[in-house]
Amino acid sequence: MGTANEQIxxxxxxxxxxERRKREGESYNDVLERMLGDNSGDFADGxxxxxxxxxxxxxxxxxxxxxxRKARMQQLGRGDA
Structure with missing residues (x-):
């Protein structure tokens, strides 16, 4: 874990x-590093x-x-189902 020197x-x-992906004891930086590390390539590869x-x-x-879906919802609204 590195020292934070930037804010985003x-x-x-x-x-x-x-927060949902954060594991116990992890910082937000740790979460981001883990998430970014999951991709073996460049961010734009996909x-x-x-x-x-x-x-x-x-x-x-x-x-x-x-x-x-819109047509079905309109039918349901009129009781045509």
Missing amino acids: RVSDTVKREL FGRWSDEEAERVREGRKEAKEE
Whole structure:
């Protein structure tokens, strides 16, 4: 465990997630080092893995699923279920 010499600002959501992952006796720095160490490569290694076509297919699927959920909720609201 190193000495803290920098401060960073994080959102409440990020802090809660760090607290959730924090093990007994760990500092926030320890948690971050462990989480970052879980990846054997660079932070950005996982980005851009999908082709443009695959990304568009996923976006369209999510859009259709959202529209279907919205229609179901409207039906339930009218008692059409």
